[in-house]
Amino acid sequence: MKRSSTSLVSYSDSSSEDDARSNSPTSPEKLPTAAQKKRKLPPLATHLTVAAPIDDPAQHQGRVRTTPHVDGQWAAHVYVPVSAGRSLVRTAFARALESVPNLQALGGGELHISLTRPVYLRAHQREEIKRAVRAVARAHAP
Numbered sequence: 001m002k003r004s005s006t007s008l009v010s011y012s013d014s015s016s017e018d019d020a021r022s023n024s025p026t027s028p029e030k031l032p033t034a035a036q037k038k039r040k041l042p043p044l045a046t047h048l049t050v051a052a053p054i055d056d057p058a059q060h061q062g063r064v065r066t067t068p069h070v071d072g073q074w075a076a077h078v079y080v081p082v083s084a085g086r087s088l089v090r091t092a093f094a095r096a097l098e099s100v101p102n103l104q105a106l107g108g109g110e111l112h113i114s115l116t117r118p119v120y121l122r123a124h125q126r127e128e129i130k131r132a133v134r135a136v137a138r139a140h141a142p
Contacts, residue, residue: 007045075118
């Protein structure tokens with residue numbers, strides 16, 4: 001299909017009109033300036049705004065977040081618990097102290113091997129991930 005050379009809207013020469021308007025002191029049309037076009041919106045009411053979370057490392061053993069907190073986002077980890085006798089743990093810790101004298105024991109934590117770095121999930125994804133990991137674990141149980 002051939003396009004016609006006529007346009008839907010005809011525009012006059014804008015430079016000649018602008019010159020005419022600027023030269024006429026009694027022109028009824030005044031063009032708005034950029035400052036006049038831009039108006040500030042009123043601030044939101046305080047009960048509608050959500051305060052940004054404050055990251056306080058003192059609340060979590062001095063650790064600093066590498067990823068900022070996002071509401072509705074959950075950090076997920078996959079790890080395998082390790083069953084070890086207390087004597088084995090004490091012996092390993094004593095050996096480690098020989099190399100690293102400033103090493104401090106973490107009390108009562110479960111020993112585990114991490115299989116992933118944190119994966120961030122939305123709230124609706126959590127149950128499905130749990131089901132999938134459990135199914136894989138059952139399929140590969142010793």
